[in-house]
Amino acid sequence: MAGLAATLGAGAMTNSISEIEGCPVIFVIGSNTTEAHPVISYSMKRAVKKGALLIVVDPRKIELTRWATRHFQHNVGSDIALLNAVMREIIKNGHHDTEFIENCTEGFEELKRTVEEYTPEKAAEICGLRPDEIRELALMLGTAEKAGLFYTLGITEHITGTDNVKTCANLQMLLGNVGVESAGVNPLRGQNNVQGACDMGVLPDVYTGYQKASDPAVRKKFEEAWGMEGLPDTDGTKIPAMFDGILNGDVKALYLIGENVVMSEPNQTHTIEALKELGFLIVQDIFMNETAEYADVVLPAACFAEKDGTFTNTERRVQRIRKAVEPPGEARDDWWIIKELSARMGRSMEYGSPVDIWDEIRGLTPSMKGITYERIKDDGLQWPCCGDEDPGTAYLYCGGKFPMGRAKFCPAQWKPPAEVPDDEYPFILTTGRRLWHYHTGTQTRRSAGFEEKFPEELIEINNEDADRLDINNGDYVMAVSRRGKVKVKVWVTDRVLPGVCFMSFHFHEACSNVLTNDVFDPVAGTAEYKACAIKIVKDGQEARGDGR
Amino acid sequence: MNKITLNIDGRELQAKSGQSLLSVARENGIYIPTLCYHPRTKKAGKCRICVVAVEGLPGLQVSCSLAAADGMIVHTYTKKIIETRKMIVELYLASGKHDCPTCEADGECELQDVAKVLGIEKSGFPMSDKGYVTDSSSPMIIRDMNKCIHCYRCIVGCNDLVVNEVIEMGYRGSRMTVVCDLDSPMGDSSCVICGECVQLCPTGALTEKKAAGKESNRDTVKVRTTCPYCGVGCQIFLHVRDNEILKVTGVEAAKPNYGSLCIKGRFGYDFVNSHDRLKSPLVRKDGKLVEVSWDEALDYTAKKLSQIKNDHGPDSIVGIGCARTTNEDNYLMMKLMRGVIGTNNVDHCART
Numbered sequence: 068m069a070g071l072a073a074t075l076g077a078g079a080m081t082n083s084i085s086e087i088e089g090c091p092v093i094f095v096i097g098s099n100t101t102e103a104h105p106v107i108s109y110s111m112k113r114a115v116k117k118g119a120l121l122i123v124v125d126p127r128k129i130e131l132t133r134w135a136t137r138h139f140q141h142n143v144g145s146d147i148a149l150l151n152a153v154m155r156e157i158i159k160n161g162h163h164d165t166e167f168i169e170n171c172t173e174g175f176e177e178l179k180r181t182v183e184e185y186t187p188e189k190a191a192e193i194c195g196l197r198p199d200e201i202r203e204l205a206l207m208l209g210t211a212e213k214a215g216l217f218y219t220l221g222i223t224e225h226i227t228g229t230d231n232v233k234t235c236a237n238l239q240m241l242l243g244n245v246g247v248e249s250a251g252v253n254p255l256r257g258q259n260n261v262q263g264a265c266d267m268g269v270l271p272d273v274y275t276g277y278q279k280a281s282d283p284a285v286r287k288k289f290e291e292a293w294g295m296e297g298l299p300d301t302d303g304t305k306i307p308a309m310f311d312g313i314l315n316g317d318v319k320a321l322y323l324i325g326e327n328v329v330m331s332e333p334n335q336t337h338t339i340e341a342l343k344e345l346g347f348l349i350v351q352d353i354f355m356n357e358t359a360e361y362a363d364v365v366l367p368a369a370c371f372a373e374k375d376g377t378f379t380n381t382e383r384r385v386q387r388i389r390k391a392v393e394p395p396g397e398a399r400d401d402w403w404i405i406k407e408l409s410a411r412m413g414r415s416m417e418y419g420s421p422v423d424i425w426d427e428i429r430g431l432t433p434s435m436k437g438i439t440y441e442r443i444k445d446d447g448l449q450w451p452c453c454g455d456e457d458p459g460t461a462y463l464y465c466g467g468k469f470p471m472g473r474a475k476f477c478p479a480q481w482k483p484p485a486e487v488p489d490d491e492y493p494f495i496l497t498t499g500r501r502l503w504h505y506h507t508g509t510q511t512r513r514s515a516g517f518e519e520k521f522p523e524e525l526i527e528i529n530n531e532d533a534d535r536l537d538i539n540n541g542d543y544v545m546a547v548s549r550r551g552k553v554k555v556k557v558w559v560t561d562r563v564l565p566g567v568c569f570m571s572f573h574f575h576e577a578c579s580n581v582l583t584n585d586v587f588d589p590v591a592g593t594a595e596y597k598a599c600a601i602k603i604v605k606d607g608q609e610a611r612g613d614g615r
Numbered sequence: 616m617n618k619i620t621l622n623i624d625g626r627e628l629q630a631k632s633g634q635s636l637l638s639v640a641r642e643n644g645i646y647i648p649t650l651c652y653h654p655r656t657k658k659a660g661k662c663r664i665c666v667v668a669v670e671g672l673p674g675l676q677v678s679c680s681l682a683a684a685d686g687m688i689v690h691t692y693t694k695k696i697i698e699t700r701k702m703i704v705e706l707y708l709a710s711g712k713h714d715c716p717t718c719e720a721d722g723e724c725e726l727q728d729v730a731k732v733l734g735i736e737k738s739g740f741p742m743s744d745k746g747y748v749t750d751s752s753s754p755m756i757i758r759d760m761n762k763c764i765h766c767y768r769c770i771v772g773c774n775d776l777v778v779n780e781v782i783e784m785g786y787r788g789s790r791m792t793v794v795c796d797l798d799s800p801m802g803d804s805s806c807v808i809c810g811e812c813v814q815l816c817p818t819g820a821l822t823e824k825k826a827a828g829k830e831s832n833r834d835t836v837k838v839r840t841t842c843p844y845c846g847v848g849c850q851i852f853l854h855v856r857d858n859e860i861l862k863v864t865g866v867e868a869a870k871p872n873y874g875s876l877c878i879k880g881r882f883g884y885d886f887v888n889s890h891d892r893l894k895s896p897l898v899r900k901d902g903k904l905v906e907v908s909w910d911e912a913l914d915y916t917a918k919k920l921s922q923i924k925n926d927h928g929p930d931s932i933v934g935i936g937c938a939r940t941t942n943e944d945n946y947l948m949m950k951l952m953r954g955v956i957g958t959n960n961v962d963h964c965a966r967t
């Protein structure tokens with residue numbers, strides 16, 4: 068979320084879910100909302116019923132396009148080119164919010180210079196759209212009273228992920244769509260507590276509430292509160308560097324809580340190599356999974372229904388979870404396990420229950436100071452919530468007030484994905500989620516009824532391509548990238564354009580992350596799950612088609 | 616909006632003009648039974664069981680549809696009203712296979728509740744069998760249209776609340792029934808199994824397959840918590856008995872989801888009770904992971920980590936936190952890595 072922090076100040080959804088129904092224009096880019104965030108899609112569809120315009124920009128004809136006023140089916144990874152051209156047109160039409168730009172932002176001239184070279188004609192070529200479509204999109208956005216922009220992994224999971232996010236923010240700032248109700252820049256978080264994990268400082272450079280680890284005053288505050296000295300002052304490494312670190316010998320031990328990295332990280336072969344190489348792997352999870360196979364120690368954890376605590380949802384709302392059943396066997400709360408480990412490493416942590424931990428967190432985190440278990444016993448509260456009387460914040464930057472004083476335009480140049488199709492690997496593979504499953508499948512695949520609806524992974528291939536390769540719906544093919552290959556069943560569909568394929572990562576039998584490219588956004592460290600080059604080899608012709 | 620004053624059952628009450636009589640009564644704790652009305656699908660004006668008498672107006676009035684007016688004098692409990700309501704409920708009970716003891720909805724059926732309040736043991740009319748075959752083609756939902764009372768709640772829910780636009784009222788007259796798409800079995804239809812219709816249905820016409828036979832409305836405790844799947848953070852109730860989750864429902868009238876859920880949140884709960892949950896700490900010995908006690912696992916882990924820290928420095932240890940577990944767990948993980956081990960090498964899966 069570095070892109071939002073750089074432009075607006077906070078790495079979070081600016082507005083709230085309940086404001087969606089009030090948006091006159093809803094602009095969804097790189098978010099398969101009906102499948103990944105179904106309940107948010109209900110609000111969007113209700114807004115459409117009430118007369119809102121729904122604009123979808125996505126390389127696939129996703130379900131949401133059924134309700135869309137317009138769908139712009141652009142090329143995978145062409146977002147910056149498209150949005151820069153749209154901004155150029157908005158400025159040319161005089162539809163930008165000059166008052167907001169003058170009073171609340173900086174860097175407009177630089178933005179103007181950057182987008183100037185993105186003519187609709189030039190962008191159209193990159194995006195696979197027509198120039199008039201780009202003009203139309205600019206007009207729709209420019210003439211709207213206000214618009215809410217929503218994005219997910221289609222924006223972030225690129226090597227240009229941070230720049231993609233900045234570009235979305237630039238657009239909304241240009242239109243004055245920040246700091247007002249039913250508008251804003253809204254990343255929809257994929258997992259239930261991504262927002263919370265970030266807020267809690269499970270990041271190499273910040274403590275809770277994004278307080279910088281490099282700031283001596285911050286470290287001093289935590290040293291005093293924790294009764295510990297010499298907290299580390301150099302930023303740590305991000306996940307991709309951790310795996311590289313294992314392979315080059317810098318990293319000797321990995322403590323992994325609840326992440327099935329074999330399935331979820333790109334380039335599975337590389338991940339597995341690293342785990343085999345690693346000296347000491349601790350896996351703490353609720354199931355034995357593909358990653359735990361490589362562990363030296365496996366610690367059984369309680370799941371959400373077996374413990375108390377809080378999750379923070381995508382709109383910054385801190386909400387309670389409650390213990391409803393006993394954990395199985397010897398499984399324990401994660402916090403208990405960490406506390407015990409700490410004690411055995413010579414540091415006792417004194418907590419009787421999660422509320423004690425929460426009270427310590429809010430004491431150290433000004434933006435959450437006002438959030439207590441008592442106050443959120445029914446409905447949650449949205450940070451910033453700084454005191455006992457503070458009702459929390461439905462939308463950020465009200466009245467154009469930004470944490471850095473002014474919001475900052477951060478113009479970016481378009482770059483193609485790291486791997487683009489060529490003669491040998493002619494298809495671009497993009498990946499994502501499906502409604503019927505979740506993440507690496509450890510939960511949904513153990514719930515009765517789910518596999519009935521979607522029993523195995525399918526690779527989506529366009530009708531034209533299927534015809535040309537003489538592949539039928541339901542055939543098995545080999546999908547091959549430079550990093551690996553998987554056997555997978557074909558779904559011939561016009562959901563994807565010619566030259567594009569789609570897969571999810573829910574099934575270990577055919578996991579897209581065998582194929583995906585382990586290249587990363589240099590700032591956020593997010594991998595380019597959304598674009599890699601593959602070829603499709605018909606089953607039985609493997610040896611010939613593989614070419615290696 | 617203008618404030619008005621009216622009289623219900625002898626009480627002087629304040630209301631907003633335009634507000635329905637039903638909602639004024641409910642706000643003031645006056646019981647008027649309803650079947651088709653639901654706070655989220657609003658008035659349907661179908662069941663007519665919410666009738667009241669208004670002085671100066673002829674006959675009985677449907678309170679969900681009549682706007683409160685200044686100076687109105689309303690009676691909600693007269694002999695005629697009770698008789699009318701009894702008649703309606705008895706006709707409903709006779710209109711289909713409302714054989715309560717064998718019904719999945721037993722204990723949580725609004726028709727059954729109203730019948731009880733009105734003191735109806737058994738309908739005076741013979742129970743009719745509409746002859747519909749139970750549709751259990753959906754992996755999660757059972758439809759028994761013999762128990763449908765045509766309240767339209769499911770239809771409003773599917774079309775206007777979750778906007779999945781799957782179900783409609785099909786056919787006419789005595790054959791009128793709820794259909795999926797162009798009358799396909801639910802399992803073959805475009806239904807995305809969000810379960811909105813099940814949550815809204817006042818009777819046993821729509822029930823949950825996985826809860827079937829478990830008497831999920833008897834002696835269960837409802838625990839309010841947050842959905843463990845995506846970042847929307849829907850508010851849910853876990854319906855629990857004897858350490859088992861029997862079903863999940865959305866919390867009505869609460870942000871952010873107001874009762875609606877998706878397939879994962881509503882039906883994806885049985886992983887909790889899965890037989891292959893990890894139940895014991897494991898430590899690798901001679902190449903194999905073997906079960907050990909917590910003491911052994913923790914001592915061993917702490918010793919190894921301390922030794923690696925000593926030999927190779929704190930930065931040789933890295934921690935990956937979890938975007939699925941709680942804030943409290945994540946905070947403690949961060950504290951362990953920074954404070955105890957002494958490294959900023961802490962991150963979580965960046966798939967945001």
Ligand code: SF4
Pocket residue numbers: 772773777779780781782805806807808809810811812813
């Ligand atoms: S489960 Fe959801 S989508 Fe399916 S019919 Fe019911 S309300 Fe509609």
Ligand code: SF4
Pocket residue numbers: 762763764765766767768769770793812815816817818820821
């Ligand atoms: S199925 Fe249930 S909710 Fe739908 S009309 Fe019939 S009784 Fe009402």
Ligand code: SF4
Pocket residue numbers: 104105106107842843844845846847848849872875876877878879880881
């Ligand atoms: S019910 Fe569905 S939309 Fe709501 S939090 Fe759970 S997974 Fe997300």
